[in-house]
Amino acid sequence: MSTPAPATKWKARLLTAVGAAALAVLVTLSGLTATPDAWLYDRLVRGAAPDADPRIVVVDIDQKSLAELGRWPWSRRVHAQLIDRLRLAETKGIAFNVLLSEPALFDPEGDALLARAIGRSGRVVLPVFAEPVQRNGPSVELMPIPEFAASAASLGHAEMALEEDGVARSVYLRAGLGSPHWPALALALLQLDQPSGASTELPGRRLVATELPPASDTDWVRDHEVRIPFTSPPNAFRHVSYTDVLNQRIPTSLLRGNWIVVGVNATGMGQIARAPGQPLTASMSGADYQANLLNMLLKDAAITPMGEGGQALLAALLAALPLLLSILPGLRRVWLPTVLTMVAALVLAVLLLRYGHTWFSPVPALLVLALGASLWLYRLLRRTHKQAQSDALTGLANRNRFDQALDQELRVARRSGQPLSLLVMDIDHFKQLNDSQGHTAGDAALKALGRVLRSRARRPRDLVARLGGDEFAVLLPETSAQAAATIATTIHVDLANLGRKPHGANASASPPFTASIGIHTFQSGDDLGPEDVFDRADAALYRAKQTGRNRSFSHTGEHEPVGVSATRI
Known part of the structure; x- marks a missing residue:
């Protein structure tokens, strides 16, 4: 069997590498791996979870507060009292994550009191929400009423970016209708400490190009996408009850100099989500x-x-790397650089996540690499299977493959009623050829006979096999005894012509030799098994040798041979 030239082999590997790279790009841009991407991220991000900053305190509107203060919504006088309590405690800033987009028609004085409390504090950030006017319709911004918006130190959007599985992995540091003009609520809170007019470079993936025209005024536009490394658990911050702060049941030192996030945490109230890696039953409030x-x-x-x-x-x-590495000595078996690259892809994703604060999903590359590994394994198994059923010297089927084919073709012949012919042969005086000219000449003769037999058995179901030593067999389905005898004759002619070729024409040419052939044809109605058919062909081969060799003999009778069907060449 011929092997590809090195240049052809490397060219094929280079083309395969280009194809693998193109497939990886296609998979990445198509978004087909979104689900496994999210699954892998949820597990890897656990190692990047930071500790909860002790300066952050969450004030919960919880079941205890509802039990003490009554049914929601409360009078805004209550919120004004809370803001004053937090102001007196000298908190660093307050993110009041409660929707205040409608005036209290039955208590306008409460609105005025809350507006004044917000103004006195000077450190209160209020939320902006976006909601559609109608189902699948354009969105509107739900802003605090003008009195509150004018009194607040800043406004920030409070969108919880939920993915299809209900998990909140990301946040958009800026968003808004028509343009991303609102900072996220927590970002607006943190910016209270920045000098007025100061601008800082925000992290995150840019989603809005500055050179593009503004989006439609009804589109919710997002920018500066980042993923949040949630604490473990996501509510690991210090939590206090709204009513406990209101009634001064907690020490002031717990609040002084800290960032305060006020939000709803009572069951059945407010928007909830899951943090990455949390069980389906877990939930996280907007405040958390x-x-x-x-x-x-x-x-x-x-x-x-x-x-x-x-x-x-x-x-x-990454998808092309194994094939490029296989050029190097020691890595020429593709499976080794493939395994190394798959491990390297996972390690790279972990290192970028934990130390570079960048999320790179290795799933598209791993998918292409796994596909390539599967194809390589499939080809290896096929090659191994073929080698297990083929003769190493001639490339023909071996005895095991021949026995399987003979049994199968006999069953087919019984069902179809078609004849099945078998030729069994060996090289005349092969031992003498080996002893006189050496095993190299003997091997050349075996290969030459294999090539001749293959040229005379070209149909898809025809099978040429080397049974062992110098013994060969040709299985010819749907072939009559007369046709089999004709094929045997052409084999004798081919071998005679082969022996007449000048030896200088080909350094690997075989020495001249002849072969004896035994033929048996299975007919419809014969009650013979595979061993019987082979034994009859082998007996015919024995008669061909007895009658002078270099001839074929056809065993057409039930027990006794009845004649020689091919003449001596």
Whole structure:
């Protein structure tokens, strides 16, 4: 069997590497791996979870508060009292994550009291929500009523970016209708400490190009996408009850100099989500979501998703790397660089996540590498199976493959009623040829006979096998005795012509030799098994040798041979 030239082999590997890279790019850009991407991220991000900053305190509107203060919504006089309590405790800032987009028609004085309390504090950030006017319709911004908006130190959007599985992995540091003009609520809170007019570079993947025209005024536009490394558990911050703060049942030292996030945490109230890696039964309130966002910003731990271009480029490089590495000595078996590259892809994702604060999903590259490994394994198994059923010297089927084929073709012949012919042969005086000219000449003769037999048995179901030593067999389905005898004759002619070729024409040419052939044809109605058919062909071969060799003999009778069907060449 011929082997590909080295140049052809490397060219094929290079083309395969290009194909693998292109497939990795296609998988990355198509988003087909979104679900496994999220699954892998949820498990890897656990190792990047930061500790909860002790300066963050969550004030919960919880079941205890509802039990003491009554049914929600409460009078805004109550909220004014809370803001004053927090102001007197000298808190650093307050994110009041409660929707205040409608005036209290039955208590306008309560609205006025709350507006004045917010103004006295000077450190209160209020939320902006986006909601559709009608189902699948355009969105509107739900802002605090003008009195509150004018009194607040800042406004920030309070969107919880939920993915299809209900998990909140990301946040958009800026968002808004028509343009991303609102900072996230926690970011607006943190920016209270920045000098007026100061601008800082925000982390995250840019989703809005500055050179593009503004989006529609009805589109909710997001920018600066980051993934939040949630604490473990997500509510690991210090929590206090709203009513306990209101009634001064907690020490002031717990609040002084700290960031306060006020939000709803009572069962059945407010928006809830799950943090990455949390069980399906777990939930996280909007206040905890904002607390985690604030914690991320304080610790400068934002995780930036790699852009689609960079993701596709890196995935393409990883997908092509095993084939490029296989050029190196010691790595020429593709499976080894493939395994190494798959491990390297996972390690790279972990290192980028934990130390580079960048999320690169290795799943598209791993998918392409796994596909390539599967194809390589399939080809290896096929090659191994073929080698297990083929003769190493001639490349023909071996005795095991021949026995299987003979049994199968006999069953087919019984069902179809078609004849099945078997030729069994060996090289005349092969031992003398080996002893006189050496095993190299003997091997050349075996290969030459194999080539001749293959040229005369070309149909898809025809089978040429080397049974062992110098013994060969040719299985010819749907072939009559007369046709089999004709094929045997052509084999004798081919061997005679082979022996007449000048030896200088080919250094690997075989010495001249002849062969004896035994033939048996299975007919419809014969009650013979595979061993019987072979024994009759072998007996015919024995008669061909007895009558002078270099001839074929056909065993057409039930027990006794009846004649010689081919003449001596």
